[in-house]
Each structure stands twice: as C-alpha cells, then as structure tokens.
Amino acid sequence: MRKLLLLLAAVAAVSVTTGESASAEGRKSLTQRWAHNFAMDRPWHGGYYNQTYGQPMAVVVPPTAHMRTNYSWGVGQNTMYPIHHQFGRSAPGTGAAAPGTFRPTPAWPSHTDQFGYYYIRAPW
Template identity: 50%
Template structure:
C-alpha cells in the first residue's frame, strides 16, 4: 500500500513538472523562438507599400505556428522564403497615435508580391 502511494505521488510530481516546463516554453514554440521576437521589436510589421483598396498596409493573420512566407517576383529565379517574425497579442493598445509613415502605392506594373500591400503576421498564442 505504501509503494502505491509513493508511486502515485511520484507520477503527480512528474506531470506537474512537465506541465510547468511546457508553460515556460509556450512563447518559444517556433523554430526561431527568441530571435524572431528580437527581430520583430526592431522592424515594423509592414513593408514599403500600402494596399490600394484599404489605403493602408493589410495584416494577413496566419496561424501562430506558421514560421515562413514565400515572396514571389516576376522574372527568372525571383522567389524567396523568409521568416514571419511579427505576432500580435490579444491586448489591444488602442488607436494608433503619431505621424503618418510615407508608403508607396502599388505600382501600375508590380514586380513582386510585396508591392500589393499584404503582410503576414502570426496570430496570438
């Protein structure tokens, strides 16, 4: 009887420690982890172009486990794969304040998918 109690307590402790470790790693659930968070703090989530229909850059929300995006360009060998660094949180900070950012409209003859004004960001955890 005493060994069953000891075994049950041991399993409970192991499960509790496993859950605590998974909670600590919840923010680092992607391949790049902290490096992506650091890059996101230094760069804006949008590029140089705005979407013509909205008059502003459009954030395309992808699942939180998405890590890479493909940029297609017109021409030979003009495709690149980059990381999706930015992730929004559930806490809305309020309306944006400050000056306008000088963005360019979509050109008449776009040469890359970045020029359409759609930019990927990951959803909340």
C-alpha cells in the same frame, strides 16, 4: 563480454536520444528569442499600402506558420522568409502609420510585397 557491449550500446543510445531532445528544446527557445528580437527592431509591414484601406494590411496566419513565400516576376527572385511578428491581444488600433507614408501599388507590380499584404502570426 557480449552483455557488457550490449549494455554500453543501450546506454549510448539513450544518452544520444536524450541529448537530441534537450538540444531541440534549446533551439526552439533560441528561435523564439531571435524572432522576438527581430520583431522588436523592425516593422511588421513593408513600404506599400493596400489599395482598399490606404494602409498595409495584416494577414493573420496561424501561430504554427513560420515561413512566408514572396513571388516576383523575373528569373530566380522567388524567396522564402520566416514570419517573425506576432500580434498580441492588446495590439494598437487602426493603421500602421500616418497616411501618406507608404507607396501605392505600382501600375506594373513586379513583386507580391507591392500589393500591401503582410503576414502576421496570430496570438493564440
């Protein structure tokens, strides 16, 4: 009886670990699909341009980076967001849009997005 219980416990442990790895793999593909759909519907940049270039600036981060932090001057306005957009190897040339479509950095910026730097994951 003791051997049977030990055998059942071993089988249950193996099935639980196998189920966790399969669901983790399923979540990964679901996350990738969600990021792809998000990136197809929304632009990679915000509404502000970089002062040096006159366009939003893409800051290329490693493909393993998944979260970005935005800091704001104020009480409880610091936020974390996932990085959805990823450049392909055939990314378009210079500029995100026609000049004049973005706002400049305010004289008194209140958020890090207002500086015109936006995180994009690398393709490798």
